[in-house]
Amino acid sequence: MKLGVLFSGGKDSTYALDIAMKKETVVCLIAIVSKNKESYMFHTPNIHITDLQAEAIGIPLLKVETEGIKEKELEDLENAIKKAKKIYKLNGIVTGTIQSVYQSKRIEIICDKLNLKCINPLWMKDQVELLNELVENKYNIIISGIFAYPLDESWLGQKIDKNIIAKLVVLQAKYEINPAGEGGELETTVLDAPFFKKRIVLTDFEKNAKDNSGIFIIKSVELVDK
Amino acid sequence: MILIVDMNHKKDSLEAYEFIQPIVSVIKDKTDFRVLQYSEIKDKDIDKTDKIILSGANLKDNRFIDDIDKFSWITNYDKPMLGICAGMEIIALVFGSTLKPCTEIGLVEVNTKKKNSLFSGKFNAYSLHSYSVIPSTNFDILAESKNCVHAIKHKTKDIYGLMFHPEVKNKDIFEKFVKN
Incomplete structure (x- = not known):
């Protein structure tokens, strides 16, 4: 197919x-x-x-x-x-x-x-389970957009790891934030994954945030052999 | 043990992530289960089951209808069975019903027409189908949307068919099916 x-x-x-x-x-x-x-x-x-x-x-x-x-x-x-x-x-x-x-x-x-x-291979997948699978599979993912309280500028550009997942789980319990951002609370950008032939390295970026809304603007990148 | 029959066109398909995993997620903490794609099922697999769930399949996948001879075991099954979407279609077909074009995609309002042990009243349900059924006299109609038959039950067996997807919305239906 x-x-x-x-x-x-x-x-x-x-x-x-x-x-x-x-x-x-x-x-x-x-x-x-x-x-x-x-x-x-x-x-x-x-x-x-x-x-x-x-x-x-x-x-x-x-x-x-x-x-x-x-x-x-x-x-x-x-x-x-x-x-x-x-x-x-x-x-x-x-x-x-x-x-x-x-x-x-x-x-x-x-x-x-x-x-x-x-x-839709991810249909109805548990969002925390999804994040954990990505980390276990050594995906390099950064948070490139935040659009919900109490997420702020400090989240922008953060790599998704076990520590970030734990924080998102706390926010899920307290503020009903979807940990994988399915409700539009956050957006991500993938820089590397196991099937990537090359990885993406950020060389210039900028954070643009106000209160609980902001984006991590990637201004320039380069592809590096793995 | 509950057998989940994978109604997708082949074993270990990409589509199984969408139509099998959500069912597994709902029932995995409630009961023992195993998953078999329909073409690999043997009589001994059926004998080991306490209940059977037949999954849905992709909107464009009707291979199971061409393979209807692989579902003859359904008519001899005397324990509870729940068919979802494609699963309901095949249950209806093996008991002499016919299919009718009836496309619904997304949330639809479903009205209960006959009292039953799985659901009641008026509720929203997630639908993804191009056909519904015109049930044979073997079945009672349990629920309908504005345009399609949405749930049936065999008159003498504990066999149910749901056109909507309870693994997406109305997950309590699985709990009732597993417990009953």
Whole structure:
């Protein structure tokens, strides 16, 4: 089965890609670049480095821009998937959706219309278990966006490790924050994973945060052989 | 021991992460279980079970319908069985029902039509199907949405079919099925 993966460069789509590569043939990554920083559908921080992530992984990337207008962005997503299906002869699309019925429903409908399988390998996965698996599998993931109280600037750029997971579990109990950020509380960027052929090293970055909202802007990176 | 029948098109499929793991997550602390893909099931596997759950499958995966001869054991099973989506479709088919195109994706409102031990009243349920069933006279209809039959029960056996996915929403249904 030839699959395309909806890829944001964050931990969920990267882990979904990892699982999909172990079972089927992933022939392309599809990244939607939303101009709307508050898109309901698409991860926005550091989407610009998906080109380098794709190069590090060794799978071609199809990148499509959207204005990010609610529902209109779905037409842009549909057109991107349609284009990928035509170029790469896809049988299905893989997503990193964990619990969002909002996201999964919309992508399922598009895939149904285009006669493609929609596959969600992380569907209903326990979020703490997911984070632990990523750390145990030696993923190098940084927090690249925070969007909920009491997360603040100090979280930006932090590597996800056992210590961070423990802190997120405490926040889950106290403030009902989804530890994997499925509710949009935080966004992540993957710099390295076991299946990456090269790792990404940050050479310049900037933190831009106010109160409990902020992003870790990656300004320049380089790919390093592993 | 509960047998979870994997209704996906092949053993150890990518799709099993989506349709089997969520069921495992819900029942793993409540009961012993094992998972077998439908084409690998032998009579001795069925004999060892106390209950059976048949999973759902991908919206575009109807291989199980072509393989209906591999499910003849269902009609002889006399213990509790719960079929989810694809699982309900195959249960309905082996007992002489037919399928009817009926697409629902996402949350739908489901209304209970007949009192039963798994659910009651009006509730929202997660759906992912292109077909529902026109049940044969072997079944009672337990619940419906606006457009589709959503739950059935065999009139004389403890065999249930749910069109919606209780592993996504309404997880208490598994607890009731496991305990009953």
